[in-house]
Amino acid sequence: MSNHEKLAALPFVYEAAGLKKEYDEGTVHALRGVDFQIADGEFVAIVGPSGSGKTTLLQMLGALDRPTAGTLSYRGKSLSDLKDDAAYRAHEIGFIFQSFHLLPPFTASENVEMPMFEDHQSNAARSTRARELLKSVGLEHRFNHFPSKLSGGERQRVAIARSLANSPSVLLADEPTGNLDSENAILILDLLSDLQRERRMTLILITHDMSVARRASRAIQMKDGRIVFDGEPSKLSTHS
Amino acid sequence: MTFLNVVTRGLQRRPVRTGLTLLGIAVGIAAVVTLIGMSRGFITSWTAGMKSRGTDIVVHNMRGSLTPQPFPASTRERIAHLPSVAATCNVLVNIMSVETAELMIVSAREWGGFSWDNLKLVSGRMPKDPMEKAAVLGTTAAEVLKKKVGDTVQIETQELNVVGIVEGGAFVENGSIILSLPLLQEITGNQDKISAIDVRLVPGMDDAGIRRLCDEMSRLIPEAHAEPAGQHLVHTQGYRVINAMSWGTSLLAVIVGVFGVTNTMLMSVFERQQEIAILLALGWRRTRIVRMILLESALLGLLGGILGIGLGVVGIQLMKTAPAIRGLLEPDLSLNLVLIAITISVCVGVLSGFYPAWRSSRLTPSLALHG
Numbered sequence: 001m002s003n004h005e006k007l008a009a010l011p012f013v014y015e016a017a018g019l020k021k022e023y024d025e026g027t028v029h030a031l032r033g034v035d036f037q038i039a040d041g042e043f044v045a046i047v048g049p050s051g052s053g054k055t056t057l058l059q060m061l062g063a064l065d066r067p068t069a070g071t072l073s074y075r076g077k078s079l080s081d082l083k084d085d086a087a088y089r090a091h092e093i094g095f096i097f098q099s100f101h102l103l104p105p106f107t108a109s110e111n112v113e114m115p116m117f118e119d120h121q122s123n124a125a126r127s128t129r130a131r132e133l134l135k136s137v138g139l140e141h142r143f144n145h146f147p148s149k150l151s152g153g154e155r156q157r158v159a160i161a162r163s164l165a166n167s168p169s170v171l172l173a174d175e176p177t178g179n180l181d182s183e184n185a186i187l188i189l190d191l192l193s194d195l196q197r198e199r200r201m202t203l204i205l206i207t208h209d210m211s212v213a214r215r216a217s218r219a220i221q222m223k224d225g226r227i228v229f230d231g232e233p234s235k236l237s238t239h240s
Numbered sequence: 241m242t243f244l245n246v247v248t249r250g251l252q253r254r255p256v257r258t259g260l261t262l263l264g265i266a267v268g269i270a271a272v273v274t275l276i277g278m279s280r281g282f283i284t285s286w287t288a289g290m291k292s293r294g295t296d297i298v299v300h301n302m303r304g305s306l307t308p309q310p311f312p313a314s315t316r317e318r319i320a321h322l323p324s325v326a327a328t329c330n331v332l333v334n335i336m337s338v339e340t341a342e343l344m345i346v347s348a349r350e351w352g353g354f355s356w357d358n359l360k361l362v363s364g365r366m367p368k369d370p371m372e373k374a375a376v377l378g379t380t381a382a383e384v385l386k387k388k389v390g391d392t393v394q395i396e397t398q399e400l401n402v403v404g405i406v407e408g409g410a411f412v413e414n415g416s417i418i419l420s421l422p423l424l425q426e427i428t429g430n431q432d433k434i435s436a437i438d439v440r441l442v443p444g445m446d447d448a449g450i451r452r453l454c455d456e457m458s459r460l461i462p463e464a465h466a467e468p469a470g471q472h473l474v475h476t477q478g479y480r481v482i483n484a485m486s487w488g489t490s491l492l493a494v495i496v497g498v499f500g501v502t503n504t505m506l507m508s509v510f511e512r513q514q515e516i517a518i519l520l521a522l523g524w525r526r527t528r529i530v531r532m533i534l535l536e537s538a539l540l541g542l543l544g545g546i547l548g549i550g551l552g553v554v555g556i557q558l559m560k561t562a563p564a565i566r567g568l569l570e571p572d573l574s575l576n577l578v579l580i581a582i583t584i585s586v587c588v589g590v591l592s593g594f595y596p597a598w599r600s601s602r603l604t605p606s607l608a609l610h611g
Contacts, residue, residue, distance in 0.1 A: 055609055058609065059606045059609060062521065062605075064520075064521060064604070064605045064606040064608070064609065065604070065606045086520070086523055086524065086525040086526070087523070089520075089521060089522065089523040089605075090522070090523025090524075091523070095521050095522065095608070097518075097608065097609065101514075101518045101608060103515055103518070103519075104253075105249040105250070105252065105253050106241075106246075106249060109241075110241045110245075113241050114519065114522055114524075115522040115523050115524075117243065117246075117524065117528065118523050118524060118525060118528070123241065123242055126241070127241065162522070166523070174609055
């Protein structure tokens with residue numbers, strides 16, 4: 001059984017136990033002992049007000065930061081013990097940001113190519129793959145457009161295409177509809193839901209919008225660095 | 241898109257800043273090209289002059305001083321008999337202010353010596369005898385002094401008739417006032433003194449043979465040194481001072497360039513903190529970020545170097561026509577100097593990129609989730 005197959009056989013993508021994160025020499029408690037498990041292929045919405053710790057949690061899940069205490073493992077391996085966190089970010093996860101974070105000097109196609117540089121593909125292969133991905137998000141007519149020439153919704157679709165560049169098994173989305181109007185927000189959520197279902201990916205989406213959270217199969221609600229609700233999104237309203 | 245495209249886009253995003261930084265490096269490299277080209281040109285011009293006269297070895301005593309020290313003309317008798325020596329010619333060369341020219345080569349040659357043979361008359365005639373109060377001017381010297389046949393030229397207190405204009409086959413020869421040895425000895429008060437002996441060898445001697453002969457000559461005349469033509473200048477105090485000053489000035493200009501590029505790259509890194517964090521969040525390794533910054537910096541250096549060489553060529557052309565040195569030396573813009581300039585500029589770029597690259601590698605990817 002290959003390493004990849006062994007990893008895939010494990011029931012949970014992420015497991016957190018007693019996860020804590022403190023800043024400013026322990027004066028700020030962003031996470032105060034968080035426990036959860038996320039299964040492969042789940043669509044989880046993490047909700048909560050500003051300062052509740054949801055962005056800190058996303059940083060931990062993306063190995064952008066390390067916990068102060070507790071453990072967070074990805075497919076059975078502690079993220080704190082990763083020897084090559086760049087490889088984890090490049091191949092296992094895809095990031096989608098609230099402000100899209102496309103690089104202005106590069107075209108839509110070139111932005112999508114960016115994560116592929118660590119994948120040692122040829123220039124031609126990168127370009128072909130980027131175009132395929134842009135086509136899959138309905139932007140085949142925008143390959144050579146710079147971000148400044150794209151609408152908000154189009155920028156986020158480019159960002160989604162970029163997150164899929166190295167075929168990750170997990171998508172981490174930080175308020176992906178936060179900077180979009182309601183029409184584009186629905187389009188982006190539909191796109192993410194379709195991708196998650198078709199590609200059987202795990203989608204972890206941070207939002208403070210309950211209507212967005214209700215599109216998920218599961219909601220984790222946070223407050224003051226703790227999980228205060230973990231269950232069906234339809235029951236969120238009674239706990240918010 | 242290649243990685244190089246990513247690097248070049250980084251430089252294109254602030255064209256004015258990139259342009260000014262390039263100019264900063266270019267000025268430094270132009271200083272290297274111009275000043276080193278001048279100091280090297282001093283050697284190559286004089287070597288070419290020697291070759292045009294058919295001189296293989298020069299006996300001189302310039303090593304320990306900034307200017308040639310005259311020595312007895314009779315010194316020649318101790319080496320002229322050596323079997324490999326075909327001919328010798330005593331010379332007295334001064335670089336002095338002549339009329340409107342601040343620096344002019346005044347080259348006095350033993351009457352009848354072989355060092356006259358390369359001179360081809362363009363107009364007029366050669367001096368009739370060693371004591372005729374006459375001189376011939378190289379073509380460039382005539383232009384610089386604005387003289388023609390029939391005019392007079394004043395060397396120190398003596399007024400000489402310009403009897404001919406000559407083509408000497410080399411830049412230095414054409415930039416010289418040429419007269420007979422006894423005349424200049426009298427004018428400068430150096431009776432029976434010379435500053436060098438031009439030695440022509442029998443044909444077919446290789447470099448090793450020439451060096452052996454130089455050693456033998458130096459043993460025979462301990463008050464002077466015998467060296468292959470051209471090399472006698474490389475070891476002189478004067479050339480070393482000129483060379484050191486050229487490199488020193490160039491180094492200062494290059495250091496200014498280093499600070500300029502460092503500043504630009506640091507500002508670039510600070511401005512792009514979030515972009516770099518995004519790239520880290522997308523899975524880029526820190527080593528790739530470092531490589532990107534170093535490559536940007538090296539590319540700045542390379543482009544600045546190319547621009548600097550262009551400016552240096554313009555500088556050299558301007559220097560060639562400067563009244564102070566016109567006819568004295570021809571700047572040397574060799575491929576070797578161009579390669580040195582390019583190497584220096586790329587090193588400037590890489591060196592300047594180290595600190596900004598290190599700073600970029602310290603950025604945390606979590607910045608990507610802010611803002």
